[in-house]
Amino acid sequence: MSSTTKFASESGPAPSVKHTQSFLPGRGAAPSSSDYDTSLSVEVRKYLRTYGLTPPNVESFEVQAERCLKQLEQKATAIDKYLYLSNLRNNHTDLFYRLAMDHMKELTPLVYTPVVGEACIRWSEIYQQPEGLYLSYADKGNLASVIQNWPAQNVEITVVTDGSRILGLGDLGINGMGIPVGKLALYTACAGIRPDLTLPLTLDLGTNNEALWEDPLYMGSKRPKISCEEEREFMDELMAALTQRWPGIVIQFEDFKNPFPSLERYRNTYTCFNDDIQGTGAVILAGVINAVKNSGIPVKDQRAVFYGAGSAGVGVAKQIVEWFVKEGLTEDEARKCFWFVDTKGLITLDRGDKLADHKVYFARDDNNGKQIKELIDIIDEVKPTILMGLSTIGGVFDKQVLNRMAELNKHPIIFPLSNPSANSECTFADAIKYTEGRAVFASGSPFQPTMYQGVLYHAGQGNNMYVFPGIGMGTILSKAVIVTQNMIYASATSLSTALNEDEKKKGLLYPDVSRIREVSVIVTRGVIRAAQKDGVDREITIREFTDEQLDEWIRQRMYDPRKVHDSLEKEVKGLLQNAVSRQ
């Protein structure tokens, strides 16, 4: 938690000015991390009474950044780097975000997937400081009063997990806190939501991971996960308590394991969305739109095998169905373009087991009694143009599978989307090698470029980080009462249009991560427009804006760490000037 957290106020134009105002001397509050910025002038340091508390030189951001990058480089392991960056974020918030924004590509894998996966596995071992709110089942009945302990006056967005399915790593209990922390850091870095208005929230509802019960360092309750009914009662209380304290709060569900259906229960009554179902659906739809357009194969001839039929897989396929329908197919024709595979093989209606509710929609009924177990046999049967991996099973798209996809297609669309990298259904290097460089590829976690027969190939990253920041920002800025399906769909179509000319020429599916702020403006605009169309927006002053006006209005509302420094300098110097002229 940054020390700025205490002084949060509503977001608005040039947001950081507002919170720095509360730190001026005589305000009776502790200084914020911005007050110790080594780039502040001597004049300002003296005014803030931090003069002498930092080394004497007034530094440029470039020098500060060089020092940080050097220190980062000296950390021996990925976890050391993760901890270094966590400390930087907590103690020098603006400097961290400036660095993150300037080095998105290098830093994202360290604060998010894949390294956040290891951080979560080892969370109770590497724990150093509070960074979010923990609510336990034992707090049931008192959630509102525990929530009062959160020091920020306002919170605009929370990411909440119960840790029961963290990335593809299974049930990690409260160790999953790294995910809300990491996702919210991206909300700030990618879409400019003020860091002090974000709430990482982890629910301690027990865990079925028995290794955690045996771990003396584990910091959560050592009891089995509560029942679905108990979870429902807890979540009902939580949703009411969060919204009671912060009426406009956007609630993002993250990495909950089925079966408790939070999304269905709350989507029409609270401002909430499920990132794994909806965010993932949107980001993959954007990539698929571009991949299908590049392939030249019409939508009606696309056949997709989904390896993994969990909440993410089904969420993705349902978004694609919506696009296929908009492209002219009937819903039934669109649905029939999908074949799902789970641990028991191809999902069919007559397989003989009781299918979970969410699997029924895509279960095949045209298999003539034939049940197929192995992926390679399913590929032989279906002859897919698209192969998606959302199974958590690393390496399952092996040489044989990739070779076969390449035999069947000129440009097979292969998306191994499970996280972190070790759970990816295949590596980028294998996908390129075993398809002779012809795969159209996107993975959940980032892969380095790979060389094949003298050509350097670049991997796309199909990760919900391209859309959730814009979905959250668009919902906050439009003051939408609920997050409608059209808002989610708009995030996908907006993202699909965000490629620049160079990226289009290269046949990329997603924009370069280093352009993510620019991309988030486009996604945010799409989300706001859909909220307006659906009539769920309450920020009526922007309804008549042109797209250009709206983009500028969004940009002005994005937290910009550079402005924190400039505003503080300007503000203090203005006050000093006034004091002099009054004398």
Ligand SMILES: NC(=O)C1=CN([C@@H]2O[C@H](COP(=O)(O)OP(=O)(O)OC[C@H]3O[C@@H](n4cnc5c(N)ncnc54)[C@H](O)[C@@H]3O)[C@@H](O)[C@H]2O)C=CC1
């Ligand atoms: N790229 C991205 O942005 C995102 C990626 N994901 C990834 O998707 C994966 C799945 O997430 P959820 O759907 O929420 O999990 P889940 O636990 O609900 O679903 C996993 C599915 O995989 C199937 N599965 C597991 N082992 C299998 C095997 N050996 N053979 C065939 N199927 C198998 C299960 O039957 C289940 O249907 C995770 O690794 C997660 O990291 C999730 C959300 C976003």
Ligand SMILES: CC(=O)C(=O)O
């Ligand atoms: C990226 C993400 O949300 C997941 O792997 O669960």
Ligand SMILES: [Mg+2]
């Ligand atoms: Mg997730």
